Each structure stands twice: as structure tokens, then as C-alpha cells.
Amino acid sequence: PPALSAERLVKHYGSTIAVAGLDLFVRPGEVVGLLGPNGAGKTTALRMLAGILRPTSGRVRIGGVDMAERPLEAKALLGFLSGDTQLYQRLSPRETLQYFGRLHGLSEARLTARIDELVRDLEMASFADRPSATLSAGQKQRANIARAFLHEPQVLILDEPTNALDVLSGRFIVESIRKERAKGRAILFSTHIMSEAEYLCDRIALIHEGRVVDEGEVPALCARA
Numbered sequence: 428p429p430a431l432s433a434e435r436l437v438k439h440y441g442s443t444i445a446v447a448g449l450d451l452f453v454r455p456g457e458v459v460g461l462l463g464p465n466g467a468g469k470t471t472a473l474r475m476l477a478g479i480l481r482p483t484s485g486r487v488r489i490g491g492v493d494m495a496e497r498p499l500e501a502k503a504l505l506g507f508l509s510g511d512t513q514l515y516q517r518l519s520p521r522e523t524l525q526y527f528g529r530l531h532g533l534s535e536a537r538l539t540a541r542i543d544e545l546v547r548d549l550e551m552a553s554f555a556d557r558p559s560a561t562l563s564a565g566q567k568q569r570a571n572i573a574r575a576f577l578h579e580p581q582v583l584i585l586d587e588p589t590n591a592l593d594v595l596s597g598r599f600i601v602e603s604i605r606k607e608r609a610k611g612r613a614i615l616f617s618t619h620i621m622s623e624a625e626y627l628c629d630r631i632a633l634i635h636e637g638r639v640v641d642e643g644e645v646p647a648l649c650a651r652a
């Protein structure tokens with residue numbers, strides 16, 4: 428089965444139809460980009476897929492587990508990075524990761540080793556023990572990425588992971604996502620930047636007014652665009 432799937436996903440806000448029957452799947456080891464302009468419904472769709480927003484209708488499955496029926500089990504299989512992910516200002520990235528690692532139920536020994544690994548791989552050594560309030564935007568986003576990767580989830584859902592970052596910070600995040608794909612993770616991320624989607628994705632789904640309007644492998648899709 429796919430690692431992640433959405434079937435006829437719908438979200439209404441009053442009379443606004445934010446997501447209008449979205450069908451999507453991501454296989455293990457695959458990176459799929461949800462590409463569309465502001466207001467297309469990307470954030471709403473990803474929040475429903477991550478199990479933090481209840482769909483008006485439709486079905487989400489993570490690793491075959493139905494999000495509506497077994498939400499805790501489904502959510503344990505995924506890591507989510509949202510545009511409004513906040514670090515606790517007075518905690519350092521290391522303390523933040525310890526806090527969330529305990530929520531995920533990692534043992535203290537495993538957690539310490541995993542945090543050391545993330546600090547090394549995401550090159551966070553120079554700021555891992557500083558209060559988050561003192562960090563740059565690029566440093567904060569690395570810490571947020573570390574939080575999404577922390578429990579080594581099979582599925583990663585990343586909402587505009589490079590948004591509002593300088594070019595070097597953005598490239599660092601993109602490379603870290605490529606390394607997760609090499610580990611066999613299924614990755615769904617949103618962007619409004621075509622070149623980023625082109626560079627990173629195996630497939631792109633173009634979203635417009637809450638629907639996937641075209642979907643395919645990158646060369647074929649670019650030839651049609």
C-alpha cells in the first residue's frame with residue numbers, strides 16, 4: 428500500500444471551499460511535491476494529512492492506518508513541519524528535542540543518541556544549546572526539521588520547508604530532505620517554487636482551487652506546462 432494516501436479529501440470553511448476533493452498518494456522512498464500558488468489549499472490539505480485538522484469529508488491513511496479511526500497510531504508514523512511550527516523561546520533546540528522525544532516515547536538512551544545524530548547531520552552544534560529566541564531563521568528551521576525527523580517516521584509531511592529562508596539555508600534544508608528520501612522515507616512537501624519542486628521531486632501534483640489539476644513525473648509535467 429502507499430505510505431500516505433488521501434481519497435476525495437474535502438475541507439469547507441463556511442462558504443469557502445479550501446480543499447475540493449483531493450486525491451493523492453506517496454509511495455515509500457518517493458518525494459512528491461504539492462505545487463501551487465498562495466490560496467490553492469496546500470496548507471489545509473497537509474494539515475488534514477498530518478491529522479491536525481478534521482476533514483469535512485474524505486479519507487486519510489498513513490502506512491495503511493486510517494487517520495479518523497486510529498489517529499494516534501497514524502500520527503506516530505509521520506513527522507510534520509508546518510509553516511507556523513514554533514520553538515519554545517526559552518528552550519534550546521536540544522531541550523526542545525528532548526521534550527518531544529519523551530512525548531514520542533523514546534528511551535532516554537535512544538533519545539540522547541538520536542539528538543546527537545541530528546545535531547551532527549543538520550550541523551546544529553554551534554547553536555543546539557542556545558535559547559531558540561536568539562537563533563536566526565535558518566537555524567530555527569533546522570531545529571524544526573530536526574523535530575520532524577526526530578522519531579524517524581516513515582512519512583514526512585513538510586509545509587513550505589524553505590519558505591522565507593535565505594538561499595543557503597534553503598539549500599541546506601533541501602539537501603537534508605534528499606538524505607531522508609535515500610533512507611526510504613515517503614515525503615510530501617508543498618512549495619510555490621517550481622525549480623525547487625523540479626529539483627527535489629519524483630512526482631509533482633499541481634494544486635489549484637483545492638484540487639489536483641495535473642500530476643506526473645517531473646519531465647513529463649514540465650513538458651506539458
Ligand code: ADP
Binds near residue numbers: 440443466
Ligand atoms: P495555501 O497553503 O495553498 O496558500 P490554504 O490552505 O492556506 O492555501 O488556503 C486555501 C483557502 O482556504 C484560501 O482561500 C484561504 O483563505 C482559506 N482558508 C484557509 N484557512 C482558513 C481558515 N482557518 N478559515 C477560513 N478560511 C481559511
Ligand code: ADP
Binds near residue numbers: 622623625
Ligand atoms: P542537478 O543538480 O540535478 O543537475 P541543477 O543544479 O541543474 O540540477 O538544478 C535544476 C533546477 O533545480 C534549477 O532550476 C535550480 O535552480 C534548482 N535547484 C538546484 N539546486 C537546488 C537546491 N538545492 N534547492 C532548490 N532548487 C535547486
